[in-house]
Every structure is written in C-alpha cells, then in structure tokens.
Amino acid sequence: VREINFKPVLAGPVYGALQDEELFKQVSIDAEVHTLVWPNGVDVDPETLHEWPTYADEMKRMAERWATTMAKVG
Numbered sequence: 001v002r003e004i005n006f007k008p009v010l011a012g013p014v015y016g017a018l019q020d021e022e023l024f025k026q027v028s029i030d031a032e033v034h035t036l037v038w039p040n041g042v043d044v045d046p047e048t049l050h051e052w053p054t055y056a057d058e059m060k061r062m063a064e065r066w067a068t069t070m071a072k073v074g
Contacts, residue, residue, distance in 0.1 A: 009059040012066025
C-alpha cells in the first residue's frame with residue numbers, strides 16, 4: 001500500500017484536467033492491467049505507481065515543462 005500525492009504532476013493538457021476534483025474522483029482500476037485509469041484517458045503505469053518515489057521527481061519536472069509549454073501556447 002502506498003499513498004501518492006499526484007498534485008505536483010497535475011499539469012498539461014492531459015494530467016492537468018485531473019485538477020478538477022470531480023474528474024479526479026472518477027478514478028478506477030483497469031480490470032485487465034490493474035492500474036489507475038480516468039475517463040479522460042489518463043492512466044498510470046503499474047510500475048510507476050509501485051516505484052513512485054523513484055519517478056516522482058521526474059514526473060514533477062515533466063509537469064512543470066507541460067505547464068510552461070501550455071502557458072506559451074495558450
């Protein structure tokens with residue numbers, strides 16, 4: 001069991017939508033691959049979830065890049 005704070009990675013056109021609490025609450029577990037999935041197409045690889053401490057910093061850096069890119073485009 002692991003508690004993961006996704007807030008630092010909720011940026012960009014796909015993951016950013018999960019800042020909407022109602023959408024975020026719609027998470028489910030995919031019956032076939034046993035990972036987290038959301039109705040907007042976001043999913044998180046099981047290995048990433050299992051090894052979150054290893055991936056968290058890189059995921060946060062990617063989210064920051066997505067946010068910067070979206071700010072330039074928007």
